[in-house]
Amino acid sequence: MKAKEIQELIDFISNTGLAEVKIETDEFKLSIKKFPDTTVVKSDNNPGHHQVSNPVAAAPVAAPAAPAPVKEETNNYIEVKSPMIGTFYRTANPDSDPFVTVGDRVVAGQTVCIIEAMKLFNEIESEISGKIVKVLVENATPVEYDQPLFLVDPAG
Amino acid sequence: MYKFLANTIFLGKDIISLTECHSTNDLAMERVKAKVAAEGSIIISEKQTKGRGQRGNQWQSEAGKNLTFSIILRPDFLDPTEQFDMNIAVSLAIWEVLNDYANGLKVKWPNDLYHESEGKIGGILIENSIGSRGIDFSVIGIGLNINQKDFAISGASSLYNLSGLEFDRWEVFKLLIQALEKKYMMLKKGGREFLRASYIQNLYQFGELKSYEDGEKFLGRITGITQEGKLIIEKENGTKNHYGFKEVTFL
Numbered sequence: 281m282k283a284k285e286i287q288e289l290i291d292f293i294s295n296t297g298l299a300e301v302k303i304e305t306d307e308f309k310l311s312i313k314k315f316p317d318t319t320v321v322k323s324d325n326n327p328g329h330h331q332v333s334n335p336v337a338a339a340p341v342a343a344p345a346a347p348a349p350v351k352e353e354t355n356n357y358i359e360v361k362s363p364m365i366g367t368f369y370r371t372a373n374p375d376s377d378p379f380v381t382v383g384d385r386v387v388a389g390q391t392v393c394i395i396e397a398m399k400l401f402n403e404i405e406s407e408i409s410g411k412i413v414k415v416l417v418e419n420a421t422p423v424e425y426d427q428p429l430f431l432v433d434p435a436g
Numbered sequence: 437m438y439k440f441l442a443n444t445i446f447l448g449k450d451i452i453s454l455t456e457c458h459s460t461n462d463l464a465m466e467r468v469k470a471k472v473a474a475e476g477s478i479i480i481s482e483k484q485t486k487g488r489g490q491r492g493n494q495w496q497s498e499a500g501k502n503l504t505f506s507i508i509l510r511p512d513f514l515d516p517t518e519q520f521d522m523n524i525a526v527s528l529a530i531w532e533v534l535n536d537y538a539n540g541l542k543v544k545w546p547n548d549l550y551h552e553s554e555g556k557i558g559g560i561l562i563e564n565s566i567g568s569r570g571i572d573f574s575v576i577g578i579g580l581n582i583n584q585k586d587f588a589i590s591g592a593s594s595l596y597n598l599s600g601l602e603f604d605r606w607e608v609f610k611l612l613i614q615a616l617e618k619k620y621m622m623l624k625k626g627g628r629e630f631l632r633a634s635y636i637q638n639l640y641q642f643g644e645l646k647s648y649e650d651g652e653k654f655l656g657r658i659t660g661i662t663q664e665g666k667l668i669i670e671k672e673n674g675t676k677n678h679y680g681f682k683e684v685t686f687l
Contacts, residue, residue, distance in 0.1 A: 364516045364519075398681050400520065400523055400562045401491070401563045402564045403565050407567070407568040
């Protein structure tokens with residue numbers, strides 16, 4: 281079952297009055313509950329995790345005894361990379377606050393850092409919206425072309 | 437107040453002329469972020485209350501005596517890794533105009549307008565906005581000392597101090613905008629190597645045996661720049677080093 285199909289199923293169920301739905305076929309088992317703080321869907325035929333942001337939450341079928349929120353998977357995070365060689369700055373000026381810190385929500389197009397090269401200053405925009413999960417480079421240190429600078433959780 | 441330049445193709449068709457603002461570069465970038473910026477727009481101010489130089493530095497300029505302005509460009513033909521070519525085009529355009537008014541002017545790498553004995557008469561602050569498609573907008577901040585006579589810091593000068601003449605700043609401004617447009621079009625239309633060669637020829641201390649410091653003092657000659665704009669200095673022993681900004685000091 282594809283992630284998109286699961287998403288559609290959750291959307292469908294969320295529009296009904298049901299608090300809990302269990303579906304079982306030859307291919308997969310799926311259990312969906314309206315618990316606000318669990319956010320992981322898992323089906324038996326797909327080892328990957330699909331994160332969904334939806335008012336309806338699904339409890340993991342593979343571990344029915346542990347319906348608590350499952351730890352977030354880093355492979356769903358998106359990297360903001362350096363478009364050039366230069367020096368990485370987290371602030372607009374030496375005495376100003378960082379553009380972003382861990383936990384901040386950013387929207388696509390928002391400036392997240394400055395890369396300076398040969399006295400030319402580049403405001404780097406995040407390509408995606410989400411939550412800053414990690415800052416990967418120290419302020420005022422050199423960065424290479426394509427080096428990851430931030431981890432962003434698009435579902436955050 | 438709005439002004440208009442007639443003898444250009446696209447640069448300066450929309451000029452916002454202010455008696456005072458915090459920083460023309462900040463104002464220009466605010467317009468970029470607010471998505472109301474158009475290529476070729478210029479913001480010029482008689483006075484900046486928070487004029488900026490390079491990171492953390494102020495740009496000090498006596499109100500009503502000089503030129504401080506910012507140009508908004510969209511160099512979508514340039515990859516972020518090629519942006520030093522924009523710096524070359526801008527530096528060279530300004531140098532060409534000022535060179536008609538005073539002798540002994542050079543471009544001090546990477547982008548100061550510099551007199552061989554009197555010091556700095558102008559600076560450039562380029563700030564790019566980089567999105568998913570590369571350089572989205574480029575804000576070119578230019579500060580030139582024109583008619584200012586007294587300077588609080590040493591190593592700064594003006595066209596007046598170099599020539600003994602007062603200048604009509606609007607006339608100088610018009611010439612600068614025309615030269616900037618010409619060099620920008622040349623950059624766009626494949627004239628990069630020509631621009632690079634001219635830039636290198638007009639670099640302060642190019643080819644001269646001079647003292648530098650890169651952790652230790654040494655004698656060397658500037659021989660050129662790398663693709664990304666690093667300064668190449670050949671030491672007396674024949675080794676060639678590449679320097680980023682602040683990695684080498686002119687002594």
